[in-house]
Amino acid sequence: MDTVKTIKEVREYIKQWRRQGLSVALVPTMGYLHDGHKSLVERASKENHRVIVSIFVNPTQFGPNEDLDTYPRDLEHDKKVCESAGASLIFNPEPSEMYFDDRCTNVEVEGLTNGLCGAKRPGHFSGVCTVVSKLFNIVTPDRAYFGEKDAQQLAVIKRMVRDLSFDIEIVGCPIVREKDGLAKSSRNIYLSKEERQEALSLNRSLRRAKKRLKDGERDTNIIKKAIEEEINKETLSKIDYIEIINSEDLKPVEKIEKTVLIAIAVFIGKTRLIDNFTFEMEEK
């Protein structure tokens, strides 16, 4: 498994693979890979002949007061994870390889990015969509794999691919959790021991919501209230958002009648974590 830093080198690999008639998958990541990423690479290597993992802490998707500078990095560890999960190539560019100083092109997905992380992190999805478009144009994969933990990102990317006619299948993969239920995230490393304990409230509150839904509750305000109460039991936690939305257009719903996404973002101390689940209902 090779690691390359330039677009040119990636394209040389791709051309070689294409000449052999091989299918190619892309797993875009910001590195510091955990078992969630690993599950994406494993699935991609089951479903494709070759898998490229991009490792790029994309500066344009971080806000001015966010954690770009402290975002954890460990390329040697990442290489081991990729290798063991069946990756064929790591693309690990410098920002200067990805962005010209006078770059002025952005890919914007409106509507779907108004709420949730889009509302709380202005410019975030513009950065995500633009860099993912670039990666798609560099790798030209048959399939690309994204985690369901970033549920809004997955919906936005799917819409972008549809709207811009990318000939790429977008595959969403289930959230991978620690044994105690905390969703795997590169940002979990930021948590102190006490915060790590408090962070369980995200998953716990969602499980409480899921139980209420299974018991037949359909009022989103009551469900939200249940989540809120559970998180507010903790002292270091601050709710960023609790949203119950249509899983396709990401618009808020009042009464749950179709499949919905229940998504939350919570600050545990300074660390912002997200979690979600989809509640499937048979369409009437």
Place this chain on the structure above:
Amino acid sequence: MDTVKTIKEVREYIKQWRRQGLSVALVPTMGYLHDGHKSLVERASKENHRVIVSIFVNPTQFGPNEDLDTYPRDLEHDKKVCESAGASLIFNPEPSEMYFDDRCTNVEVEGLTNGLCGAKRPGHFSGVCTVVSKLFNIVTPDRAYFGEKDAQQLAVIKRMVRDLSFDIEIVGCPIVREKDGLAKSSRNIYLSKEERQEALSLNRSLRRAKKRLKDGERDTNIIKKAIEEEINKETLSKIDYIEIINSEDLKPVEKIEKTVLIAIAVFIGKTRLIDNFTFEMEEK
């Protein structure tokens, strides 16, 4: 030469050609093809094994008070032009094939679109860049051919391709003119006999500017004044803009020291025409 209306059919052709190792060119047009378009198709078929001409009057690049409804169409004529110029396939989609009702993705090129047609036609380049991105993703050409008459469009597309890492060579082709100097345009059909005569002022004014430049004039205000005077001799003409700009970043220049683009837009009656030329200077 086949004509297809769906993305699926285009992709089937492309896959077949790629299996045979053939190179593919795209010539994006809005149809009603004239000798300018024909020159693009001819050059494309010289430089590539296969040429796809897209004929699509793209609604999203027209403003609310522009000529979308009256834009001239003649598919049978266009087919003959394409065939005789060496095209392999026409892609002639309906708007519903290109756009979902709930589409929400746009490709935006900032900066380069602030002046000239971008300033006068808000949303125009967003529509152009988005549809061209789609066409690029549908056709995945090796090369795409654009006329230099739409000089700003050509610069914007080049920038977009660079910024989004499309693996496509953008080829600009010279303006083709009527015998009397009027730049070929599908919109020339709108002109009355009298307006057709007046429209010669565009090219005439640019020739006057070119002469002043060759004589050593380097002050853009004096050059602009010369163009303005020439156009204002006519009674049905109204200047939309006269710009002298850096040919790469499209920023206005005051003193001409590097290669510049001299671009004008003039309303002849209700018809808006554009023309331009590039004045090349050796870089100091």
